[in-house]
Amino acid sequence: MTDATDPGTIPAQPARHTSGSLLTASARTKRRNAAEARFKAYGIAAIAIAVLALCFLMSSIVRDGAGAFRQTYASIPVTVSAEVVDPKGNRDPAEMAKVISLSYGKLLDDSLKAWIAAENIRIEGLSDADTKSFFSGEAPARLRNMVLADPELVGQTVEMTALTSSRIDGMFKGRVTEETAALDSKTSVAQFRLAQAMKENGALVTKFNGDFITKPDASDNRAEAAGIGVAILGSFYMMLIVLILALPIGVAASIYLEEFAPKNRLTDVIEVNIANLAAVPSIVFGILGLAAFINFVGLPRSTPVVGGLVLTLMTLPTIIISTRAALKSVPPSIRDAALGVGASRMQTVFHHVLPLAMPGILTGTIIGLAQALGETAPLLLIGMVAFVTTFPAAPPEGFFDPASALPVQVYNWTQRADPAFSERASGAIIVLLIFLLCMNLLAIFLRRRFERRW
Amino acid sequence: MNDMSLVERRLVQDEIKITARDVQVFYGEKHAIKDVNVDILDKTVTAFIGPSGCGKSTFLRCINRMNDTIDICRVEGRIALDGEDIYDRRVDPVQLRAKVGMVFQKPNPFPKSIYDNVAYGPRIHGLARGRAELDEIVEKSLRGAALWNEVKDRLQEPGTGLSGGQQQRLCIARAVATAPEVLLMDEPCSALDPIATSQVEELIDQLRQEFSVVIVTHSMQQAARVSQKTAFFHLGNLVEYGETDDIFTNPQDPRTESYISGRIG
Numbered sequence: 001m002t003d004a005t006d007p008g009t010i011p012a013q014p015a016r017h018t019s020g021s022l023l024t025a026s027a028r029t030k031r032r033n034a035a036e037a038r039f040k041a042y043g044i045a046a047i048a049i050a051v052l053a054l055c056f057l058m059s060s061i062v063r064d065g066a067g068a069f070r071q072t073y074a075s076i077p078v079t080v081s082a083e084v085v086d087p088k089g090n091r092d093p094a095e096m097a098k099v100i101s102l103s104y105g106k107l108l109d110d111s112l113k114a115w116i117a118a119e120n121i122r123i124e125g126l127s128d129a130d131t132k133s134f135f136s137g138e139a140p141a142r143l144r145n146m147v148l149a150d151p152e153l154v155g156q157t158v159e160m161t162a163l164t165s166s167r168i169d170g171m172f173k174g175r176v177t178e179e180t181a182a183l184d185s186k187t188s189v190a191q192f193r194l195a196q197a198m199k200e201n202g203a204l205v206t207k208f209n210g211d212f213i214t215k216p217d218a219s220d221n222r223a224e225a226a227g228i229g230v231a232i233l234g235s236f237y238m239m240l241i242v243l244i245l246a247l248p249i250g251v252a253a254s255i256y257l258e259e260f261a262p263k264n265r266l267t268d269v270i271e272v273n274i275a276n277l278a279a280v281p282s283i284v285f286g287i288l289g290l291a292a293f294i295n296f297v298g299l300p301r302s303t304p305v306v307g308g309l310v311l312t313l314m315t316l317p318t319i320i321i322s323t324r325a326a327l328k329s330v331p332p333s334i335r336d337a338a339l340g341v342g343a344s345r346m347q348t349v350f351h352h353v354l355p356l357a358m359p360g361i362l363t364g365t366i367i368g369l370a371q372a373l374g375e376t377a378p379l380l381l382i383g384m385v386a387f388v389t390t391f392p393a394a395p396p397e398g399f400f401d402p403a404s405a406l407p408v409q410v411y412n413w414t415q416r417a418d419p420a421f422s423e424r425a426s427g428a429i430i431v432l433l434i435f436l437l438c439m440n441l442l443a444i445f446l447r448r449r450f451e452r453r454w
Numbered sequence: 455m456n457d458m459s460l461v462e463r464r465l466v467q468d469e470i471k472i473t474a475r476d477v478q479v480f481y482g483e484k485h486a487i488k489d490v491n492v493d494i495l496d497k498t499v500t501a502f503i504g505p506s507g508c509g510k511s512t513f514l515r516c517i518n519r520m521n522d523t524i525d526i527c528r529v530e531g532r533i534a535l536d537g538e539d540i541y542d543r544r545v546d547p548v549q550l551r552a553k554v555g556m557v558f559q560k561p562n563p564f565p566k567s568i569y570d571n572v573a574y575g576p577r578i579h580g581l582a583r584g585r586a587e588l589d590e591i592v593e594k595s596l597r598g599a600a601l602w603n604e605v606k607d608r609l610q611e612p613g614t615g616l617s618g619g620q621q622q623r624l625c626i627a628r629a630v631a632t633a634p635e636v637l638l639m640d641e642p643c644s645a646l647d648p649i650a651t652s653q654v655e656e657l658i659d660q661l662r663q664e665f666s667v668v669i670v671t672h673s674m675q676q677a678a679r680v681s682q683k684t685a686f687f688h689l690g691n692l693v694e695y696g697e698t699d700d701i702f703t704n705p706q707d708p709r710t711e712s713y714i715s716g717r718i719g
Contacts, residue, residue, distance in 0.1 A: 333558060333562035336520065340551060341552075
């Protein structure tokens with residue numbers, strides 16, 4: 001203050017804002033506004049790129065995978081010849097069961113030839129091999145099951161919707177053309193023309209493929225019969241195990257660490273380790289699972305129980321971190337209020353803090369589960385990649401039966417030669433994405449539903 | 455108004471409820487409370503005044519051991535409630551807090567219904583044997599907190615939906631419901647507007663009939679209005695403790711005098 005009165009030491013006045021009129025923006029203001037506009041443009045561009053990438057991903061998956069939900073069937077009358085299926089003629093189920101699927105294949109083949117003759121369809125160069133490979137290897141097996149279930153059918157002519165081979169199916173999904181058929185050892189131009197003729201005739205129908213969702217995987221030569229039933233069930237079992245184990249363990253650990261544990265070096269170390277655990281590559285958990293659960297404990301390979309345990313280890317850090325964040329976000333005034341009326345620490349946590357943290361905990365858990373659902377690498381190491389065509393039993397025994405998992409099934413199918421499998425892989429991805437979407441919607445719903453304001 | 459409260463302020467009680475002897479509080483290395491000796495009377499409003507950071511809230515939180523929740527906090531000396539050392543090894547702080555209720559600076563009702571807010575304490579302490587008895591406690595507590603008439607028709611509505619002043623009175627009702635002997639109030643009106651403040655102050659004066667009330671306040675006017683005894687804290691020391699009238703009209707210590715006349719603080 002005394003300085004200011006001394007004329008010798010008056011400090012230089014800071015430059016005044018001298019733009020004058022408020023109606024014209026100064027150069028400085030213009031620069032600032034331009035910077036802000038640029039920043040907004042960057043942001044919009046980033047979002048646009050993300051949306052475009054997502055659209056591209058979605059459209060390519062849907063384009064490739066939509067075909068998996070439709071399948072071509074041939075609808076022709078099949079004569080169940082008694083000489084073939086019941087050579088002894090006594091309708092004894094035990095005797096009939098001795099007839100293998102191959103003989104039923106002959107039935108289908110004969111019926112197709114008879115139908116072609118009856119409909120007066122003439123295809124140049126149609127060979128025996130063409131009619132023989134027309135149906136899926138799965139079709140005779142289904143016919144056999146049908147006849148064994150109902151011996152009345154023997155000797156009759158039944159209208160059957162038989163699964164066609166993946167090449168025939170491909171002809172109606174644009175995968176197989178006359179040109180590619182000419183070069184393909186598994187089909188021929190004659191077979192292609194036969195299929196087209198049958199389509200015009202109405203004997204070939206492409207309809208919704210429920211079997212894709214419900215049936216198990218099939219061998220390399222029967223792409224048309226492969227489904228994701230076992231994989232869905234296996235994934236579901238694993239999610240069940242993860243939920244049962246990871247939620248209580250994770251929440252209990254978080255509550256202890258957040259509300260009870262003394263803050264000392266040991267808890268610091270634990271905290272850092274949990275954070276690090278969340279960043280450990282998932283394949284490492286697979287190696288751990290292989291060493292600990294399969295080699296040491298001796299649990300059976302490629303079973304949901306091992307997969308579930310490994311995924312539990314992987315999901316725990318996610319759940320612990322999100323639960324601790326949720327507990328931290330509960331205002332301390334609530335704890336004070338509860339302690340102030342004489343609640344014990346445990347009562348404070350369970351009556352007040354936990355209910356308020358619930359939306360956060362549930363969201364974290366569901367996100368952790370969604371992560372686990374899409375995890376592939378650790379499952380490869382514990383043998384979930386095995387070819388499994390039998391459904392696991394109901395839990396809890398089913399947890400110890402071999403099963404597949406959705407992401408592993410996708411991985412598995414992309415390795416196979418027949419292009420029909422890559423279509424099915426994309427179809428399985430669509431199913432997986434739908435599950436993930438449902439889980440995320442559930443998380444949003446729960447958050448909205450239980451969110452409390454104060 | 456001043457004359458009235460002067461008349462009312464005549465002390466009729468001299469039964470000692472809380473005794474503090476040589477109390478020291480440390481936050482880690484920081485010596486927050488130094489050598490506090492004080493006798494708090496039953497059925498009296500005692501005000502703790504002093505500038506920010508002088509330790510008045512810290513000392514208040516020692517009385518029901520709320521400081522236990524802070525890891526780095528360490529209390530030495532002796533604080534006795536009815537002659538029993540509350541820092542004795544055998545004392546369960548949960549039991550102590552049922553006897554020494556607390557109302558906080560910011561209204562902090564549970565995000566539950568008004569009824570559940572008040573009923574929570576009696577429930578966990580098993581004070582009611584049935585629904586009817588619990589209803590009775592809730593009504594009595596809400597009446598005690600001068601809130602009953604405003605909320606009796608909406609007891610099932612969330613307590614967080616009330617206005618700030620109502621929320622604070624709800625918190626007082628919640629504290630009263632556990633039938634404490636001492637009620638600690640940590641700046642209960644600092645988040646309230648003047649009208650809500652005067653309602654709460656009126657309430658504090660009524661609470662004196664049943665409890666020993668200790669109130670921490672930033673406002674010297676408030677201390678003068680509601681309390682019978684006043685303690686002035688400065689930099690962790692209890693500078694002066696005495697009749698509110700004496701502190702405000704005839705302070706003994708120059709620091710007290712500077713504070714109440716507005717020269718420091």
